[in-house]
Amino acid sequence: MRGSGSGGSGLRAIDCPVCLASSGRLFASVGGRDYLRCEACEATFLCRERLPGRERESMEYRQHRNQSDDPAYRAFLRPLAESLLARLAPGREGMDFGCGPDPALAAMLREAGHRVALYDPLFHPDPEAGQRRYDFITCSEVVEHFHHPAREFARLDAMLRSGGWLAIQTTFQTDDTAFARWNYRRDPTHVVFYRPRTFERIALRHDWQLVFPSRNIALMQKRA
Numbered sequence: 001m002r003g004s005g006s007g008g009s010g011l012r013a014i015d016c017p018v019c020l021a022s023s024g025r026l027f028a029s030v031g032g033r034d035y036l037r038c039e040a041c042e043a044t045f046l047c048r049e050r051l052p053g054r055e056r057e058s059m060e061y062r063q064h065r066n067q068s069d070d071p072a073y074r075a076f077l078r079p080l081a082e083s084l085l086a087r088l089a090p091g092r093e094g095m096d097f098g099c100g101p102d103p104a105l106a107a108m109l110r111e112a113g114h115r116v117a118l119y120d121p122l123f124h125p126d127p128e129a130g131q132r133r134y135d136f137i138t139c140s141e142v143v144e145h146f147h148h149p150a151r152e153f154a155r156l157d158a159m160l161r162s163g164g165w166l167a168i169q170t171t172f173q174t175d176d177t178a179f180a181r182w183n184y185r186r187d188p189t190h191v192v193f194y195r196p197r198t199f200e201r202i203a204l205r206h207d208w209q210l211v212f213p214s215r216n217i218a219l220m221q222k223r224a
Contacts, residue, residue, distance in 0.1 A: 018043040018149040018192065019201045030180045041201035043149075044173055046191040051147050058122055060189045061100070068104035077169070080140055081108045083213040084167040087221075088114065092135035095119055097156065098142030105140050130155070136165040144170050144190045150205075157206045163224040166208070169217050170194055194218075 014024035016038035027037035027044055034047040052060075066073050093115045096106040101123040106116040117132065118124040137156055146152045156166055171184045173193035184190060199218045203210035208220035 013039075014047075016041060016043060017045055017048075017147070018194075018198060019205065020150050027176075028179055030185070035179075038198075042195040042197040044179075044193040051191055052188050057145070057189050060187070061122060064100065066100060066102065066104060068102045068107045070104070073104055074108065077105050077108060077140060079214045080138070080167055080169040080217050081105060081112075083217055083219060084136060084138065084165060085109070085112050087165060087219070088136060091115070093117075094136035094138065095129060095132075095134045095159065096138050096140075098139055098145070099124055105138055109138070130159065133159055133161045134164060135161055136167060138167045140167075140169045142170075143168055143194065144184075144192055146192055149192055153202055153206065157208075157222065160222045162222055164222050166220045166222075167217070168199075168220070171216050172196065 013022045014036055015022050016024045016036075019038060019041040021038060021040035023039040024036040024045065025039065026034060028035045033050050035044055036047060037044050068074075090113055094109060095117045096103050096109075097119050099106055099118045099120045101120075103116075103118055103124075106118060109116050114136075117126070117129045117134070119126055119129040137159060139156075143149065143152075160166060171193075173179070173182075173184075173195055175182070179185060185193070196212060199210055199212075199220070202208070203220050206220075207223055209223065211219050213219055
């Protein structure tokens with residue numbers, strides 16, 4: 001691993017794909033892949049030239065074995081589901097954004113009495129789902145795949161009703177010394193990594209209220 005300090009060696013700053021500030025500088029090079037760190041929002045992101053193509057992404061996603069009836073996978077999702085359910089009135093309407101082929105989280109929320117639409121560009125490419133507005137949107141293990149995070153968060157904001165919740169689960173990047181050997185980084189479709197500060201900047205940009213109810217979970221509410 002080769003890293004650079006803040007500002008590196010005088011290299012031109014790169015626009016951050018998360019907060020759009022011109023403050024991304026070389027953070028680390030691992031296995032021929034350059035990662036940049038935004039000095040404004042603290043996101044770490046893969047250089048644009050190395051972003052995976054849709055075919056590579058599809059191949060990787062189809063290797064995942066996340067089944068809606070798998071007790072272990074449901075246990076993994078439970079903190080996100082329970083944190084969101086504690087804040088929802090009965091019978092709300094939501095979307096599982098990036099739900100994958102067998103949407104376990106949507107099933108759990110439906111079992112709790114909510115209506116949940118599905119959207120995934122590969123497995124549930126429903127263009128009409130993106131034209132509606134929702135009381136909540138979930139993104140479980142999704143935001144780390146965003147090639148254009150700022151654009152995607154703006155899209156999610158447009159789909160949320162006033163007072164609606166955006167519920168995110170991703171593994172926060174906290175230990176710079178372990179970055180090169182971090183298993184989460186090794187997935188070639190994981191191209192952007194978030195810290196609490198990153199979500200604070202996202203929330204500020206969209207005027208969302210932000211809470212961190214448990215580890216690796218961010219809940220953001222659109223103001224009424």
